Amino acid sequence: MTPYDLKDAFGETPQRAKDCVARSLRMEERSEPIMKKKLSLSLIAAALALLTLAGAALAMSQTGLLASWLGVYNKETGEIETDGAVAEAIQYLNRSVEGSALRCTVTEALYDPDGGTYSLAWRYEPLTEGDPLYVVCRGPLFDGEWTDGISGMNDLECLLTGPTDCAKTGMLPENGCAVAELSFDVYRVKGEIEHKNADDFAKPGMTEEEADAAFEAWFREITAEGKLNMEGDGALTPIWWDAKPNEAQEESLVRAGLLERVDRLALPVDIGAVRLGAVKALAGPAEFTFENGDQLRVTRCVITPMAATIDAEYITPEQPAPGGTESGLYIFANNPHESESYACNSSMADPVRTADGRWHMACHIEASPLRRAPEAIELTIVRYGDGEEQLVGKATLELTDAAE
């Protein structure tokens, strides 16, 4: 192998990634005026009131942020199309919390308990002129619990120069709690802002550790000089490789006089008034036997437009290696419709020997965000071992409408 063969390390670009590019091209056209437009407070209040009153109409016309963000790019029309059930289930809210410098308004929500996901959209509106604001969003928490995020836009932290839209899709807790507890720490940036990262400090012959150390030294130096480093458009550079973007770091910058804490806001929002329901499901357990004699038993598959949840067990007469990337078994769940495919994999649980002498491995897959309910789900079972990938077989699940 030569270094030029490294291209083989990459497969085909997934359609979903291409859709993301297309979505951005269309979103830019749509949201640019919104992001830049500076509204007076009375206009904002009037607009939000209208937004609430016209919620259903807006849902139908798909003009909200979530409708676009959760939409699918249609290559033929060049438009972002939102799944009808998603559009109907998006709740247009107007839940605000306001401090001395910032108003945060949760504008939209999508509650998908069958798929185990939620989506939220909110907006920051600075209420005063002057130094820029830096906002850290903690949450949402559900029953005080942090859940995995799936996708986000300005959802963790951002440097505000005007009204800013944010969105996040994540997992609901297992109990389906519908109260999303958002909290926001709002700081005024008092220091001069620089934009650098470790690459800027690498010199010929340096190791990456030395470059990192040089960056850290510079970071301390500018902090002492009353300056801040921001990454991109608003992430407080925290020396990312040792993962310290936490409250303690913010506190240290407050103590150093670089950030001034102006507001700490809490906004619990009940998003459970409208549910996005399951659209397809597996009527009963489905069993598949492959050429090598192994079996796959799918015990549950529930599809919402946002997520596919699958429980399965793999049964084999030979003792398998524990799951992992080097050896083990993986399932890929995907929609056979190429333009809307979603591939995800999940390792099997450790094998358990049963009374019949065979080995059972449980597998749970959560594929999200789908953005549109697939017509079918195809599972591909692959065995890895000795550096080789072996296709065991494929299984297409026969799904029925969830209402049946």
Next chain:
Amino acid sequence: MTREEFERRIIGMQDTLYRVASTILPRPCDREDAMQECVFRALKKRDSLRDDRAMQGWVIRILINECYVMLRRSLRERLTDELPEPEPQPDPGANPDVFRALFSLKRDLRLPLVLHYVEGYSVEEIARILRTPAGTVKSRMARARKKLKLQLEEEARER
């Protein structure tokens, strides 16, 4: 450059953008987010691009920044959950041996390697993209090639 021309060139770069994002981010959903945000930012800031010829490197630079933002987001979420970093997974059609060998390298080493041998950028162009001296790019590539060779030899011995 007109918006249409910019859009056309962005679409032409999709595969490159995905490969660069894959080089840095293990989770496919993070790669998609990084690409989405990168294109969004590139379009918003396209008027600040002084030299149209530099567009590709400029967009890749934006993408790399976005990838590190995503990486940090992912680290923060993992810190909360105390979960290990997810293992990168090959996309359909990838050669798993080559994938494993490449991803056995640290990010700082594999990124210049991918930009040079896969995407065809010169050392000088990579230095501009990574805002790193050309000498550092060369030394990282030399170390990466050496480690890659050792990794492949080790795998061959194990077979």
